[in-house]
Amino acid sequence: MSGFLASEVMRAALGPATLIAVVASSMSVMVLAHRLAFLTVGVSHATLAGLGIAVVLSLPLLPTAAVTAVIVALLLGVISPQRGMNEDAATGVLFAGAMALGIVLLSGASRHEVDLFGLLFGNILTISEQDKFWLLCGSLPVLAALFWAARPWWAMAFDAASMRAMGLPVQGYRLLLYAVVGLTVVMCVKLAGIVLTAGLLVLPAASAWLWGRGLLSMWLISLALSLAGTWLGLYVSYVFDLPSGATVVLLLCAVFLISRSAHWLVHHRKAGQSH
């Protein structure tokens, strides 16, 4: 452990990774409640288009990717079944189209301009000071929006029609949620990459889902599991020299499996005692 903490690279990565874990796990509760897991996959892959545009036009990577992700997420938010296409199909279309655009744009870039492996699978160990700044700039609005809209989002996930009838501007809150999910996806790309980002946004709440009894408990459990998975993942990746993003996601998968198994055991035992 002392070697891990003594490593300058790891120390530099720990703070941003912790911030990503906090933001991702907080939003993961809403992602699961609103069944947006596939949307996060779609938006994360669509950010490749943003990264491609940033490389071609020499723009900063993270802000350009963030704008692209938010636009894609909002586009998905305004496409409703009434307009002849459901969200699932729209996500598939935008995901494929934006990813293809990103690949075409990046194909002309040199290896020095873009670290494709890092983009696809994440590399928090190479985070720059500028990345840290943009990460903070992206995380603060996500957390502020979550603080402000957590309750309406939660109630909408439970029963959107009733909330609309009560006068809640459901469509406005929905678009805000999509935009914030889009922004969160980009925050996660540095740690888990385009391919694995959905893991950070789904696994923490999925592990907490069976144990939570409400919004607050769901958030707290999700946060604790996410932090544990991220820190342990970084440590394991350091000790065994593994890719950090993939190791963190693998650890979160392990947490998910343990959570499900423990829940099954607890209920199995309770059922056994009641018979």
Next chain:
Amino acid sequence: MTPPALRLNHVSFGPRQARILDGIDLQLEAGHFLGIVGPNGAGKSTLLHIICGLLQPSEGHIDLFGECLSRGSRRRLLGQIRFLPQRQESMSSMPVKVRNVVAMGLEDYHKALWHPARHGERIAQALERTGMAAQAEQDFRSLSGGQQQRVRLARALVSSPRILLLDEPAAALDARAQASLYRLLRELCDEAGMAVVMVEHDIAAISDYVNSVACLNRRIHHHAMRGEMIPEQVWRDMYGEHMHIVAHDAHCIGCAPDQHANEHHENGHPANGQPAPVPHADRQETSE
């Protein structure tokens, strides 16, 4: 003179050549329990959506408590209505405590991260009213379908609405849970003076509890008050060749057995030209 709680003035919805609702006129006093029946696609849910402001009528207007529902009065007036839509699958998978489900019905729920302590009493009262006080701390997912529906009703009642709209609230409930729910709605009308509009498919199930039944299929074919007979032609207009199924049920459930004998053929179909009655709502069940 107290104005009616709800008045629909020639309300239509949909394009002129293919109306979903056409010229609906309805009036509802406080304490009145109205059942709306009709076949699939009759516009029943659409009507509820128009009343609670989710849809705008293409023609006509709505008066609530004697005031026309307009852009200016909309928020204030609709705040006195609560709508219980059909159940969604997502509800039964959400990790939410029962008392927190009820809290979602509070007017200022979405304005704060925590609700003030005074709301705790209102939540408790709503749960008490629906017989779910003992389950307040339970996980909503662990409740039966009937209990979940009662909790949703408590959520609608926590803000003390003057009008309650329900879209097939008894769908997927067994007969006992259905009767218990309808009885509770009847009590709300009688004791709290709440006006209730409930969409149901099964007239037989609701006829003991409602004050009147509106037969809807794009337009109101008939609005039968308590004890009034529904002409056979109304069933025929609404259900076509399948009319005997609905008319037969309505006849049997609401009437005493000897009355059926006089008004039915041997095969149980309503006698030709004999209207089916909407039975009186004074029969009370004593227990679930």
